[in-house]
Amino acid sequence: MTLEAIKYENDTLEILDQLLLPGEHKYIPISSVEDGWKAIKLMQVRGAPAIAIVGCLSLAVELKKTLFSSKEELSKFIEEKLNYLVTSRPTAVNMGKAAKKFIQKSESLTTNSKFTLQDMLKRIVTAIEEMLPNDISVNKTLSKYGADHILQMFNDEPVDILTHCNTGSLATAGYGTALGVIRTLHERKKLLHVYCTETRPYNQGARLTAYEHVYEKMPATLICDSMVSTLMDRRGVSAVIVGADRVVVNGDTANKIGTYQLAIAAKHHDIPFYVACPTTTFDPHLETGKDIHIEERPHEEMTHFNGVSVAAPGINCWNPAFDVTPASLITGGIVTEFGVFKPSELAEKLVPIVMSLHLEDPDHVNTGPDPS
Numbered sequence: 350m351t352l353e354a355i356k357y358e359n360d361t362l363e364i365l366d367q368l369l370l371p372g373e374h375k376y377i378p379i380s381s382v383e384d385g386w387k388a389i390k391l392m393q394v395r396g397a398p399a400i401a402i403v404g405c406l407s408l409a410v411e412l413k414k415t416l417f418s419s420k421e422e423l424s425k426f427i428e429e430k431l432n433y434l435v436t437s438r439p440t441a442v443n444m445g446k447a448a449k450k451f452i453q454k455s456e457s458l459t460t461n462s463k464f465t466l467q468d469m470l471k472r473i474v475t476a477i478e479e480m481l482p483n484d485i486s487v488n489k490t491l492s493k494y495g496a497d498h499i500l501q502m503f504n505d506e507p508v509d510i511l512t513h514c515n516t517g518s519l520a521t522a523g524y525g526t527a528l529g530v531i532r533t534l535h536e537r538k539k540l541l542h543v544y545c546t547e548t549r550p551y552n553q554g555a556r557l558t559a560y561e562h563v564y565e566k567m568p569a570t571l572i573c574d575s576m577v578s579t580l581m582d583r584r585g586v587s588a589v590i591v592g593a594d595r596v597v598v599n600g601d602t603a604n605k606i607g608t609y610q611l612a613i614a615a616k617h618h619d620i621p622f623y624v625a626c627p628t629t630t631f632d633p634h635l636e637t638g639k640d641i642h643i644e645e646r647p648h649e650e651m652t653h654f655n656g657v658s659v660a661a662p663g664i665n666c667w668n669p670a671f672d673v674t675p676a677s678l679i680t681g682g683i684v685t686e687f688g689v690f691k692p693s694e695l696a697e698k699l700v701p702i703v704m705s706l707h708l709e710d711p712d713h714v715n716t717g718p719d720p721s
């Protein structure tokens with residue numbers, strides 16, 4: 350049984366408060382969009398897919414208890430709330446893409462006279478609720494592709510994996526992306542050992558990834574971020590696999606701060622470097638990583654640990670939460686639910702798939718090419 354970060358039952362939404370882990374396993378209620386926004390901003394829930402799911406479910410919860418007098422009123426409400434949720438954390442694209450998708454859906458339903466106000470409400474809420482099972486199923490599919498690819502590279506021999514940040518059940522609806530690939534390797538008895546980085550400054554590796562490994566009895570060792578090159582040099586790992594917050598058309602990838610230096614070290618040691626993510630993390634509107642907005646977090650997340658200062662008071666700080674790994678360093682591939690791609694293949698092979706996905710929505714009205 351994997352950990353459950355998001356509980357949605359009987360129209361009630363609760364999240365496992367990740368700021369309290371690993372010390373305390375406590376669920377907190379999310380009863381409105383405001384609650385959802387705050388939980389995302391404070392990082393009580395984090396990880397690109399989980400942010401989008403909790404954000405949208407917080408809207409579903411609010412929609413179910415609000416009275417609307419017209420489809421136009423409902424559509425305006427949805428648009429305003431989703432645009433607000435997008436402001437919570439800027440780097441991960443999943444929330445922004447989900448917002449765009451549901452705003453378009455709501456506009457289509459509003460203009461289509463076939464649907465009543467109640468039909469519209471039901472279709473929007475159902476589509477949001479589908480995000481949970483869909484994410485788990487996508488994670489399982491991409492994990493299978495990732496595990497197959499890695500094992501093929503190593504002639505089906507068991508492997509050692511290095512990962513960064515937390516990309517598991519806690520960062521998704523369940524199973525995980527990079528950690529999903531690791532989980533699949535473990536299920537196939539092909540995982541020798543995982544090394545997880547502490548992931549300074551906010552310690553998602555030490556607090557969350559380590560917790561998931563201990564919880565599920567997967568063989569793992571925690572290292573400090575600064576030990577990565579020595580690990581590669583002295584012990585060696587078969588492959589590095591990380592998640593993503595935004596992958597752009599040329600393959601440049603934004604992920605947790607520290608990913609970039611991991612990729613440089615992997616290249617130096619000739620170790621394949623993989624990124625695993627659902628296509629909801631792919632941004633077909635940005636050509637290169639230079640255009641990705643990098644979130645900067647409060648200095649206290651660096652200078653304090655559980656409220657205790659660990660840095661000299663008065664020192665200047667800079668705390669970017671993500672970095673961009675250039676496509677040239679992603680030597681293993683980008684693992685998605687549609688297979689594993691070399692970064693150079695994304696424009697030709699993945700962009701058409703991603704662009705066609707929203708057209709599959711039965712409520713979509715074709716309004717011409719996307720202007721963005």
Ligand SMILES: CSC[C@@H](O)[C@@H](O)C(=O)COP(=O)(O)O
Pocket residue numbers: 395396397398441513514515516517520521525526527553591592593594604605606670
């Ligand atoms: C499946 S989670 C993928 C990414 O969101 C993850 O690697 C990451 O960088 C999380 O950052 P966080 O700041 O904890 O939200």
